[in-house]
Amino acid sequence: MAKTILKGNEAVIHGAILAGCRAYFGYPITPASEIAETAARYMPRVGGTFLQAESEVAAVNMVYGAAGAGARAMTASSGPGISLKMEGISYMAGAELPCVVVSIARGGPGLGNIAPEQGDYHQVVWCGGHGNYHNIVLAPNSVQEMSDHAMLAFDLADRYRNPVFILTDGAIGQMMEPVEFPAEVHAPPAKEWAIGVGERARRNVVSSINLDPDELEQQNLKLAEKYARITEAEVRFEEYRLDDAEVVLVAYGIVSRVARTAIEALRREGLRVGMLRPITLWPFPAARLRELAERPAVRELLCVEMSTGQMVRDVELAVLGRKPVSFFGRCGGNIPSDVEIAEQVRRRTARQGGGR
Amino acid sequence: MKVKLEKSKAFYDVYERKPTGDKTVVHYCPGCGHGNIHKMITEAIVDLGVQDRTIFVSPVGCSVFAYYYFDLGNIQAAHGRAPAVGTGVKRVHPDSIVISYQGDGDLAAIGTAEIVHAANRGEKMTVIFVNNAIYGMTGGQMAPTTLEGQRTTTSPYGRSPANEGYPVRVAELINALQAPVYIERTALTDAKSINKTRQAIRKALQYQVENKGFSLVEVLSACPTGWGIHPVQARQWIKENMEPVFPLGCLRDRGAEIPASPLEPRPFVAEGLHELLDHPAPGAEEERAAGAPRPADPFLGSPRVKVAGFGGQGVLLLGLGLASVGMKLGRHVSWLPSYGPEMRGGTANCSVRISDEFIGAPIVNQSDILVAFNRPSLEKFEPDLRPGGMLFYDSSLIDVSPQRSDIVTVAVPATKLADELGNTKAANMVMFGAIVERTGLFAVADVVRNLGSFIKLKKLIPLNEQAVERGGAYIRSLA
Ligand SMILES: Cc1ncc(C[n+]2csc(CCOP(=O)(O)OP(=O)(O)O)c2C)c(N)n1
Numbered sequence A: 001m002a003k004t005i006l007k008g009n010e011a012v013i014h015g016a017i018l019a020g021c022r023a024y025f026g027y028p029i030t031p032a033s034e035i036a037e038t039a040a041r042y043m044p045r046v047g048g049t050f051l052q053a054e055s056e057v058a059a060v061n062m063v064y065g066a067a068g069a070g071a072r073a074m075t076a077s078s079g080p081g082i083s084l085k086m087e088g089i090s091y092m093a094g095a096e097l098p099c100v101v102v103s104i105a106r107g108g109p110g111l112g113n114i115a116p117e118q119g120d121y122h123q124v125v126w127c128g129g130h131g132n133y134h135n136i137v138l139a140p141n142s143v144q145e146m147s148d149h150a151m152l153a154f155d156l157a158d159r160y161r162n163p164v165f166i167l168t169d170g171a172i173g174q175m176m177e178p179v180e181f182p183a184e185v186h187a188p189p190a191k192e193w194a195i196g197v198g199e200r201a202r203r204n205v206v207s208s209i210n211l212d213p214d215e216l217e218q219q220n221l222k223l224a225e226k227y228a229r230i231t232e233a234e235v236r237f238e239e240y241r242l243d244d245a246e247v248v249l250v251a252y253g254i255v256s257r258v259a260r261t262a263i264e265a266l267r268r269e270g271l272r273v274g275m276l277r278p279i280t281l282w283p284f285p286a287a288r289l290r291e292l293a294e295r296p297a298v299r300e301l302l303c304v305e306m307s308t309g310q311m312v313r314d315v316e317l318a319v320l321g322r323k324p325v326s327f328f329g330r331c332g333g334n335i336p337s338d339v340e341i342a343e344q345v346r347r348r349t350a351r352q353g354g355g356r
Numbered sequence B: 001m002k003v004k005l006e007k008s009k010a011f012y013d014v015y016e017r018k019p020t021g022d023k024t025v026v027h028y029c030p031g032c033g034h035g036n037i038h039k040m041i042t043e044a045i046v047d048l049g050v051q052d053r054t055i056f057v058s059p060v061g062c063s064v065f066a067y068y069y070f071d072l073g074n075i076q077a078a079h080g081r082a083p084a085v086g087t088g089v090k091r092v093h094p095d096s097i098v099i100s101y102q103g104d105g106d107l108a109a110i111g112t113a114e115i116v117h118a119a120n121r122g123e124k125m126t127v128i129f130v131n132n133a134i135y136g137m138t139g140g141q142m143a144p145t146t147l148e149g150q151r152t153t154t155s156p157y158g159r160s161p162a163n164e165g166y167p168v169r170v171a172e173l174i175n176a177l178q179a180p181v182y183i184e185r186t187a188l189t190d191a192k193s194i195n196k197t198r199q200a201i202r203k204a205l206q207y208q209v210e211n212k213g214f215s216l217v218e219v220l221s222a223c224p225t226g227w228g229i230h231p232v233q234a235r236q237w238i239k240e241n242m243e244p245v246f247p248l249g250c251l252r253d254r255g256a257e258i259p260a261s262p263l264e265p266r267p268f269v270a271e272g273l274h275e276l277l278d279h280p281a282p283g284a285e286e287e288r289a290a291g292a293p294r295p296a297d298p299f300l301g302s303p304r305v306k307v308a309g310f311g312g313q314g315v316l317l318l319g320l321g322l323a324s325v326g327m328k329l330g331r332h333v334s335w336l337p338s339y340g341p342e343m344r345g346g347t348a349n350c351s352v353r354i355s356d357e358f359i360g361a362p363i364v365n366q367s368d369i370l371v372a373f374n375r376p377s378l379e380k381f382e383p384d385l386r387p388g389g390m391l392f393y394d395s396s397l398i399d400v401s402p403q404r405s406d407i408v409t410v411a412v413p414a415t416k417l418a419d420e421l422g423n424t425k426a427a428n429m430v431m432f433g434a435i436v437e438r439t440g441l442f443a444v445a446d447v448v449r450n451l452g453s454f455i456k457l458k459k460l461i462p463l464n465e466q467a468v469e470r471g472g473a474y475i476r477s478l479a
């Protein structure tokens, strides 16, 4: 396929439609609105539904209905809207409904601003909704991945009957890059458990209620077992120049792109620095980080984020004190520059007696 | 209408899903209206022959367990969200029959937005609204429909309009909207009103089977437990206290005006997706500019570009053009705009990168090329140019001279040249031509050939072509 140049917010809908999604329910919010606009443009063309709901609460509950009825369904928003969607996401996790939710994070808390931030990591990765559940969380860092991850997200959602988040930031949503789509796409799977039309579907119930404590406990344990399987099988990450790295940057989303440029510059100076980029934020690449921390060459792990350090705890839990974990971040809508990141690394290597 | 005594086929014979207690009886209290209404729904569904396509959305409230009983597709919704859940189901399966069954807390308090908007969209569903003037399930708290002076656990001194407002008349509220087809309020008090309720529920479902639109039946229904009175008195209580506030009757019936149409499933379109999604045709592979001359300065060959100006000057489009042509020539590119309100009437800028390698940071902090269309942009971004970098500015709009002497400055009267072509808006493309001619980043012909990759309105292409060429010619004229 020839390449085409699109915004991240557009590419995610192209990927979703190629993955067989035919139902989008959403509510406008900057910097995510182009997702709804793109869905509004294309869903009718492919015989699908686009509906601008009265609120994010309504939108996510429409997704619940459509997903319960067996469709590949999605919604998208930014932090303030994702807060409202937490209700439906918890219900979908409880009823084991597959769905895809895209979050294009902006500055918070409260109304904050519309510039890119990563302050919704806790909300999405550690699940702002109620109950014992997990979202699978993908963290694309390019327009190509916005499309690829949309397809992956629907596959994971169906494989595990679980909500899947695509969590990225306003920069990845708004930027344009070339993207290439697969020529062949496969049809989404049939869902035996879904409600719908026909005698067989009539037997099905979509629900998350269970008044019996023992039964609900079993259901929770079943979910926990599923999450363990996901943790086992679905961790994804990308490594960049880690072979001989002494300082390991950990970054995702737009920050991982900037960090890459910083690493290129530092490497030209002879500094041994590399990066682990989590592609899945949940499950988190904890085992790989632990391995890296055990390498004698590695002196320190440096989390770089557009937050006040929301991912740091996950990295600390991964390395369990084997090596120091430090943090550098900007927030409020500021993207750390490659120069700033490089300076942070230089400072550390100098403090440790140089890395040359 | 004959009252049927045998159990409807749309109920399970034995309520296996009910975890405890007698599995042949419902969990509702004696004298509760829910059971009667359930029965009427099942009878209508069986008579209409739609049991295999009916999906029952149960709410949060005493009827949360409706799926114990109904031999239908069942989906349980969050509190108040049944109309939204029903919308999701119905949009995916337009050939299904969707029933949103809701209490007064569910529908008229927490779910007000969802019901109003589902009704307003005319979702083709049937809403059965059980108004018992109280929260049954949670133990008798005040509902939006609780009567003035009525004592509940959360209005222990009686509902006071000064504190809690007046009872919400849902049927009247929905009747203010244009889309609904059928709205009726009935009651469960005596044989006659029960019969009326049965007919109303049937009609509402019939209309959905005929694909006519949104219906709502509000049923005044007893909650003897919540009210703390005997079931027989409860029926009397509805008559005496509720009916004066919630008058019975049909508020709207447009069924006859709307022709019936068949319930059709939504076909899944799998063919021709790439075309439908406006993807470039396979085989339209970009021409690789193999061996094309590159600028001698490596920075200008893989430049970090900042384009800035007023919103409306085509700043973002020029940036997109640079990225698009770069892509067409097989290079890595990225384009990142400033976005949001700052663009409204204010300044706009974008970062563009063109490279032979994977692009890390798409944000341009230090630029190799700066393109400024107004004075604030020039002043803001000039300091970020790397030494030896190149500044292009619209000299017909910017009356100050650039400050730095360690950069290459190219003044282009882009707006004036565009005006000469008859359209001020083409200034950005005049600048495009000037940039590529001066830097050697691409050939002017590369840009002209690929204008269609970023200018969607085909009729604008000839003008833009002239503009790009004019910009290139201007640079050559300086030599
Ligand atoms: C978000 C949320 N808030 C509150 C509740 C608790 N709750 C359960 S049922 C109910 C009221 C139900 O009353 P109504 O809709 O009138 O139905 P009824 O029980 O009278 O049939 C409430 C407040 C809940 N389940 N979810």
Ligand code: SF4
Residues within 6 Å of the ligand: B027, B028, B029, B031, B032, B033, B034, B062, B132, B136, B137, B222, B223, B224, B225, B226
């Ligand atoms: S509490 Fe009221 S509404 Fe609930 S089952 Fe009992 S009588 Fe019916």
